[in-house]
Amino acid sequence: MAFRSEFTELMTRNLYKWFFEKYDQFTPVYPQIYQVEQMTGAYDQQVIGVGLGDLTERREGNDIVADNILEGPTAVAKARTFSSSFYLTMETVEDASSDKLDNMLRNVAAGWGEKVISTKEKFAALPFNKGGFTSGHDVFNNTITGVVTDPSGAFIYTGKPFFALTGNNHVASDGSTYFNSLGALSLSGTNLQTAYNKIAVDNNRDERGAMVDIKPDSLIIPGGLHFTAKTILESELLPGGANNDKNVIKGLVSPIEWAYLTDADGWFLGARKKGLVFYERKAPVIDFYQDEISKKYYATIDTRFGLMVNNWRYWVAANISTA
């Protein structure tokens, strides 16, 4: 004779098995773009741009000049909870054959395997899809009421959209202003060079305005720009030219196609795993239990993760929406 607790335990074990069979089949894009870290608490916060300036030359016998330690703004990331559930009536469970029940639950667990990945992908794509919004977006707001307050609210730590247009610039701690949304620029070789120089020549300054080495390595594109990107980055000679000029941007950066980008002609240039952190807080937890009042059998899944933009300088965007 089988006890109910054994049945729910067995179902939980099976759901895990089927879940992970499917979970492993999908290769997400976000770990290529984000630095993935483990989070242990409810949130993580970083003070941006703490540091000192260059050393100064000291003449013989002179005193050492003291520098001021500069403390920049604070970036916060909270662990967000994502869940789903379904139930089966007691009668369904009692009347269904064990094979049929197995198949039904196998399909559900496999579906969760896909959905956990796609939920993370959609979430990780939000800073790109909503990063140009001039009114900000909830994905950047990491306030947990009563626990931690995100000082920049629905914006990144600069108090501006992740991708700030000229005229709505990021302001560094030294007062310098920068922008990293290039506006209405189609994806072309010339415009890719403009974007590259924006990162490597204009925005390569730290919070104190000192020069830093920043080089983009990835072009993030929606599926609709796949062939444009290949033409620009893989042609030996300059595409569209009649003079057989060398294509100087061949292989300059690697294209990463991301199905979760919603702007059909928006594109992004940046450095992989720089300036963006994806926090894994809790791996998916599956539970299967019977409610004592309704007698329904419930299966639930719960997982927690979050993200943070801790340096906008590694990224530029072109032709993205502002609302």
Add this chain to the structure above:
Amino acid sequence: MAKKKIELSTDESKVKETVGETEKTVLGLSEAERLQKSGWQLIDCHLTPEGKKYKFRKVN
């Protein structure tokens, strides 16, 4: 002085422009890109049922 607004139709059938003294709104990336490269500053871009609409401000 009150802004004078006039409606223009352009050669490109897909492009609609509202021209004031300091702001322009256009539909379509090619026209938006042309405006930006001629010195106008993008202040708004959003998707509409007709396509992406771009609003520019004149920069002095």
